[in-house]
Amino acid sequence: MVDQNRKIGFIGAGKMGSALMQGIIKAEIVKPENLGAADVYEPFLNDLKAKLGINISTDNSVIASASDILILAVKPQTLGSVLENLKADITSDKLIISIAAGVPLSTYENALPAGTRVIRVMPNIAATVSEAASGIAPGKNATPEDVKTALEIFSAVGTAVQVSESIMDAVTGLSGSGPAFIFPIIEAMADGAVLEGMDRKSALTLSAQTVLGAAKMMLETGLHPGELKDMVTSPAGTTIQGVHALEEAGVRAAFMNAVIRATERSRELGKK
Ligand SMILES: NC(=O)C1=CN([C@@H]2O[C@H](COP(=O)(O)OP(=O)(O)OC[C@H]3O[C@@H](n4cnc5c(N)ncnc54)[C@H](O)[C@@H]3O)[C@@H](O)[C@H]2O)C=CC1
Numbered sequence: 662m663v664d665q666n667r668k669i670g671f672i673g674a675g676k677m678g679s680a681l682m683q684g685i686i687k688a689e690i691v692k693p694e695n696l697g698a699a700d701v702y703e704p705f706l707n708d709l710k711a712k713l714g715i716n717i718s719t720d721n722s723v724i725a726s727a728s729d730i731l732i733l734a735v736k737p738q739t740l741g742s743v744l745e746n747l748k749a750d751i752t753s754d755k756l757i758i759s760i761a762a763g764v765p766l767s768t769y770e771n772a773l774p775a776g777t778r779v780i781r782v783m784p785n786i787a788a789t790v791s792e793a794a795s796g797i798a799p800g801k802n803a804t805p806e807d808v809k810t811a812l813e814i815f816s817a818v819g820t821a822v823q824v825s826e827s828i829m830d831a832v833t834g835l836s837g838s839g840p841a842f843i844f845p846i847i848e849a850m851a852d853g854a855v856l857e858g859m860d861r862k863s864a865l866t867l868s869a870q871t872v873l874g875a876a877k878m879m880l881e882t883g884l885h886p887g888e889l890k891d892m893v894t895s896p897a898g899t900t901i902q903g904v905h906a907l908e909e910a911g912v913r914a915a916f917m918n919a920v921i922r923a924t925e926r927s928r929e930l931g932k933k
């Protein structure tokens with residue numbers, strides 16, 4: 662485990678920063694007094710302090726200088742100015758982890774003092790409920806111990822895998838953005854049942870549990886999704902009618918394209 666006395670700081674306490682902080686506290690990776698957050702928007706910080714009991718500041722330098730592990734959770738478009746202002750607070754004894762979509766490791770390594778240890782991570786919003794899927798790519802100065810630390814932090818809030826940096830945009834398109842591809846599907850399946858007369862609350866509960874159960878079954882059995890689909894589709898039964906409707910609508914191509922388009926956008930963000 663990460664030494665509980667190490668201090669973790671966040672720059673950016675928005676949707677993803679706060680999701681990770683909740684997951685980190687829930688998993689007891691560090692005690693609340695060893696977790697800090699900086700943001701330009703004070704109400705977010707006050708909410709987090711009230712909810713999690715962490716340290717807060719509207720001054721990035723205060724959190725950066727107090728942290729052993731600094732997690733950058735600001736938008737890629739804001740990152741340039743944040744790095745410029747943080748330069749003076751970054752020393753080689755700190756590990757910098759960035760979750761910004763698209764931004765390559767070289768951007769941090771060039772902007773921060775020579776030798777800065779950087780790891781690029783792409784988590785997802787399910788960190789809030791300790792079910793994130795994260796890809797981790799270490800920079801040139803990160804040590805094996807740093808990789809272990811990052812894997813420990815992000816495994817504690819879900820599942821984390823080490824990947825090469827060249828695949829990080831695809832991680833962003835698949836698991837980083839992926840929850841937003843699945844939520845509308847859960848809603849749409851529930852809509853189908855509502856159209857057939859089911860109450861909305863039951864429809865959403867059954868729909869979400871169906872997605873959770875299908876994912877869990879695949880992860881726990883290790884079976885191929887095609888084989889699992891075959892277990893549900895009785896000959897001349899109900900399911901194959903639904904599968905046919907999805908194939909007619911080109912759902913597989915639509916999902917492939919969603920991942921490809923999100924991946925392309927991640928690449929584009931990295932060039933800015
Ligand atoms: N939302 C998501 O599901 C995921 C987001 N990410 C990445 O996480 C990062 C943050 O995204 P979100 O949390 O969605 O955005 P957000 O807009 O909710 O959060 C960004 C936060 O940064 C703060 N901020 C802006 N300028 C600042 C500055 N100069 N210093 C300190 N804080 C500043 C904002 O007030 C805001 O609270 C992005 O780089 C994104 O690519 C990665 C994985 C998933």
Ligand SMILES: O=C(O)[C@@H]1CCC=N1
Pocket residue numbers: 762833837838
């Ligand atoms: O939409 C975005 O750019 C961020 C990165 C992955 C998920 N949300």
